[in-house]
Amino acid sequence: xxxxxxxxxxxxxxxxxxxxxxxxxxxxxxxxxxxxxxxxxxxxxxxxxxxxxxxxxxxxxxxxxxxxxxxxxxxxxxxxxxxxxxxxxxxxxxxxxxxxxxxxxxxxxxxxxxxxxxxxxxxxxxxxxxxxxxxxxxxxxxxxxxxxxxxxxxxxxxxxxxxxxxxxxxxxxx
Amino acid sequence: xxxxxxxxxxxxxxxxxxxxxxxxxxxxxxxxxxxxxxxxxxxxxxxxxxxxxxxxxxxxxxxxxxxxxxxxxxxxxxxxxxxxxxxxxxxxxxxxxxxxxxxxxxxxxxxxxxxxxxxxxxxxxxxxxxxxxxxxxxxxxxxxxxxxxxxxxxxxxxxxxxxxxxxxxxxxxxxxxxxxxxxxxx
Numbered sequence: 119x120x121x122x123x124x125x126x127x128x129x130x131x132x133x134x135x136x137x138x139x140x141x142x143x144x145x146x147x148x149x150x151x152x153x154x155x156x157x158x159x160x161x162x163x164x165x166x167x168x169x170x171x172x173x174x175x176x177x178x179x180x181x182x183x184x185x186x187x188x189x190x191x192x193x194x195x196x197x198x199x200x201x202x203x204x205x206x207x208x209x210x211x212x213x214x215x216x217x218x219x220x221x222x223x224x225x226x227x228x229x230x231x232x233x234x235x236x237x238x239x240x241x242x243x244x245x246x247x248x249x250x251x252x253x254x255x256x257x258x259x260x261x262x263x264x265x266x267x268x269x270x271x272x273x274x275x276x277x278x279x280x281x282x283x284x285x286x287x288x289x290x291x292x
Numbered sequence: 293x294x295x296x297x298x299x300x301x302x303x304x305x306x307x308x309x310x311x312x313x314x315x316x317x318x319x320x321x322x323x324x325x326x327x328x329x330x331x332x333x334x335x336x337x338x339x340x341x342x343x344x345x346x347x348x349x350x351x352x353x354x355x356x357x358x359x360x361x362x363x364x365x366x367x368x369x370x371x372x373x374x375x376x377x378x379x380x381x382x383x384x385x386x387x388x389x390x391x392x393x394x395x396x397x398x399x400x401x402x403x404x405x406x407x408x409x410x411x412x413x414x415x416x417x418x419x420x421x422x423x424x425x426x427x428x429x430x431x432x433x434x435x436x437x438x439x440x441x442x443x444x445x446x447x448x449x450x451x452x453x454x455x456x457x458x459x460x461x462x463x464x465x466x467x468x469x470x471x472x473x474x475x476x477x478x
Contacts, residue, residue: 137337139327146323151315158316169318176326180335233308252309280301287305 126192134184146176149193152254153200159249160204162238171207175200190263194256198264201246208242236286244279251276369446371411371474372453374460377437378418381466396461397441404445409456411444440467444474 132141404410447453
């Protein structure tokens, strides 16, 4: 059986017990595209920042993997680590993107590019809950755990994020 | 007034969200960056079946050197000719037999080349021209023992040269294989 066909628990066991590089690479290749998409959106489309986040995420995950007990899915666990890395990066850089209406029509080009452009203009908290809930399908309980907030807070943040998103989209149509 | 509640998406908005890619790929170099860092921290030992590039390069170099050494031309060794004569017992055989014999000799020639002892080899046509002092012109023929082919090889000792000549497959045709050292100290 190739590493690509083995399930997560086998690969984690091989990595933890034997520091198996092939097992680690299989996990990396399985989850990185999803994690990178999240990181890129939460970093406002800055690919260099998203790659730094990914690198730090995997390094921390490797250090902590022996303690992973499978209470949440590996994807959720890794996403939580990535979110912490993003928060730390923001704290270090003091970077904060303001909420500002887009200057060009947002529906003029490919839909995915337009919506990503609008996402990048949202405040970070809104962007996070919108990405995690609407795109990643996480529950408010999971989001609350990952972001260190109450599920109710996640819910209200999402409501405000949707309104802000709609305002941006409609502003672009004007 | 917007008839929609903030929590509701329009069909168009839902469609746009659904169309967003859930997976994106970073630069391929990121994987090796991560793996290098983990190796540095001692969190990865390296796969049992992934050979480091420098080890693979060293192995290739070692094998290449060995092959070259085994096949190296013996440029300082004396030269010997191995001459293939159609002596009285020689049976040319059918065209197919001759083709088979040619192929056998070609394979033997290739083997000598791989051993690094072959200087040159060539087949010769059965008929030629004989030149003598007492005739007005050349006479068509090939002499008492027509020469059918020749090999020029290098060997460190006469014994080594004899061993090479003894292996020549031309003998199976009934012909003679004659070994002679090249004169003049070559």
